[in-house]
Amino acid sequence: MAYKGKNKPTVIITLTDGQQDAFVPSYSTLDEIKGNVTVTPQVETKIDHIYITLECTVRTYIERVGTASATNTRSEGYDSRLRLVQPIPETAMPESGKLGPGKSHTFPFEFAVPKELLPKSCEHTIDNDVVRQAHLQLPPTLGDPMASVWGKTMLDDMAPDMSIVSYFVRVRLVSGRDEKTGKHIFIGDEIKKVRIIPAVPEHPPLAVLEGKQDDYRLRKEKPLKKGTFQKRIGTLVMESAQPRSLHLLPLRSEDPHPVTTMATIRLRFDPASSDAQPPRLGSLVTKLKVATFFAAKRMHDIPKRSADFHYGSDRSLYVISVPLSSRCVASVEWAKNTPRTTSPRRKPSVPGSPVVPASSFATPLPSESYKEGQDYYTASLVVPITLPGKVEGNTNHKVFVPTFHSCLVSRVYALDLTLSCHTPGASVTVPEMHLKIPVQISAEPNADARPKISQGEAEAIARRESLHAGNVEPPIPAYSEETQTAGDGSWSPHNAGFPSRREIPHYPVSPIGSRQSVDASEASRGLPPPDYTIQTSGRPTVSSR
Numbered sequence: 001m002a003y004k005g006k007n008k009p010t011v012i013i014t015l016t017d018g019q020q021d022a023f024v025p026s027y028s029t030l031d032e033i034k035g036n037v038t039v040t041p042q043v044e045t046k047i048d049h050i051y052i053t054l055e056c057t058v059r060t061y062i063e064r065v066g067t068a069s070a071t072n073t074r075s076e077g078y079d080s081r082l083r084l085v086q087p088i089p090e091t092a093m094p095e096s097g098k099l100g101p102g103k104s105h106t107f108p109f110e111f112a113v114p115k116e117l118l119p120k121s122c123e124h125t126i127d128n129d130v131v132r133q134a135h136l137q138l139p140p141t142l143g144d145p146m147a148s149v150w151g152k153t154m155l156d157d158m159a160p161d162m163s164i165v166s167y168f169v170r171v172r173l174v175s176g177r178d179e180k181t182g183k184h185i186f187i188g189d190e191i192k193k194v195r196i197i198p199a200v201p202e203h204p205p206l207a208v209l210e211g212k213q214d215d216y217r218l219r220k221e222k223p224l225k226k227g228t229f230q231k232r233i234g235t236l237v238m239e240s241a242q243p244r245s246l247h248l249l250p251l252r253s254e255d256p257h258p259v260t261t262m263a264t265i266r267l268r269f270d271p272a273s274s275d276a277q278p279p280r281l282g283s284l285v286t287k288l289k290v291a292t293f294f295a296a297k298r299m300h301d302i303p304k305r306s307a308d309f310h311y312g313s314d315r316s317l318y319v320i321s322v323p324l325s326s327r328c329v330a331s332v333e334w335a336k337n338t339p340r341t342t343s344p345r346r347k348p349s350v351p352g353s354p355v356v357p358a359s360s361f362a363t364p365l366p367s368e369s370y371k372e373g374q375d376y377y378t379a380s381l382v383v384p385i386t387l388p389g390k391v392e393g394n395t396n397h398k399v400f401v402p403t404f405h406s407c408l409v410s411r412v413y414a415l416d417l418t419l420s421c422h423t424p425g426a427s428v429t430v431p432e433m434h435l436k437i438p439v440q441i442s443a444e445p446n447a448d449a450r451p452k453i454s455q456g457e458a459e460a461i462a463r464r465e466s467l468h469a470g471n472v473e474p475p476i477p478a479y480s481e482e483t484q485t486a487g488d489g490s491w492s493p494h495n496a497g498f499p500s501r502r503e504i505p506h507y508p509v510s511p512i513g514s515r516q517s518v519d520a521s522e523a524s525r526g527l528p529p530p531d532y533t534i535q536t537s538g539r540p541t542v543s544s545r
Helices: 129-135 455-469 515-524
Strands: 010-015 032-040 049-064 073-086 105-112 153-156 163-177 184-196 219-225 232-240 246-248 260-271 280-295 315-328 335-337 376-386 409-422 432-439 441-443
Touching: 010 163, 010 184, 032 049, 032 163, 032 184, 049 105, 049 280, 073 105, 219 432, 232 409, 232 432, 246 260, 260 409, 260 432, 280 376, 315 376, 376 409
Parallel strands: 246 441
Antiparallel strands: 010 032, 032 105, 049 073, 049 163, 163 184, 219 232, 232 260, 260 376, 280 315, 280 409, 335 376, 409 432
């Protein structure tokens, strides 16, 4: 029987966890997704099984446009990251195996958002275990227009259409198998999308390398001149380091405080002569670079260089810039410093060596043109970083997801800091310096999220807490000592067991020269002879047999 059109069973998925009225329900790590599936057939319908699953899929595609339309190519990638199955007891199914027409049948389901994926979710070749651990974390919902919402207003998560991470509850009705292919015959297939933003802890700062091995720049040196054809007045050094992460509030939090962190910029001016003065600072513009890396084939490493994704046939990159702030810093004052008698620290000059974070020193490292023993100037800027929030009347809301790396898609963030200054006597050009420092976005779980445990685990936890509450010492395990002996009743080293403490052989200590008496004493007790003798003074002497 074919179930098409009006004869197709009606499947409705409803939630019972308090988010049934939400346009797109949102969850975090360890949250429970509860609901009911209601199946109402129009005609008598044979049902072999009902599959209720919580799934996560990742879809990507890359289009490369050539010089001719015939050379246009499109590569697609697909990855099923998660599939949790709700067991359906046999008692919930009708005994006859058929659902009566017009009668509604309800099947409950309950899922818990896991902390991480199973190892089989990432079995391809990777460069190191750090990549594997990152790929086994749950990715957040990304690029799905039906799940990027705030209330009932569509939000922009700054992801391209070419990379979509979706979560949904799926219901499929099975009615027999096809006689030719042997595959299941599905007479109903319905999904309900949910939005999942997993909890992501703050990770240690990245090890940024010099050269062209990554896209970051933590330090910049710029020679300053009074004019285009004027002599150099000195070198301006600008340094910063990765700040603390931007910590997203729980999804169910009603805290109105914005998501913010703090970055510190340290400046140093090395004058070319003793009468040269430091430049007057102008403005500081802060932007957030949002980069989405995606590929049609599984990635074996964490993306580092955007150039590797620009011209590949199976990978691509989408970057968007979000303005954060622009402030005047002309009031910042310079402090004159007299060098110490010790030699100044020099910046590592070997390409590929790690950059020392600016936060490690109160003063930036000297520039390449610095002359030892010369005075220099320093200044410091504290830059507040605040993510833009929801603004009434603004339909172009930006939603930020945590930093993550999966097999096909990665999302990373970077702070773009642009500082302008005015050199004495210059009237045409305004020197600018740029830094690009990494920043992580982390996320907290909901306050009421708890791992689901069995009844036996709950009882064990209750017993442990009662012991601690009453200062009761746990019972000491009782051990039984058994001695295995040889056939004649004496102990033998070839027996399977070991002697108890009371039966451990005891060897008397005697001076060298009385070996025979020791062996005779041991033989009379049925004990094996020792492999060494011990002197009363000096070093032990090992005897060979």
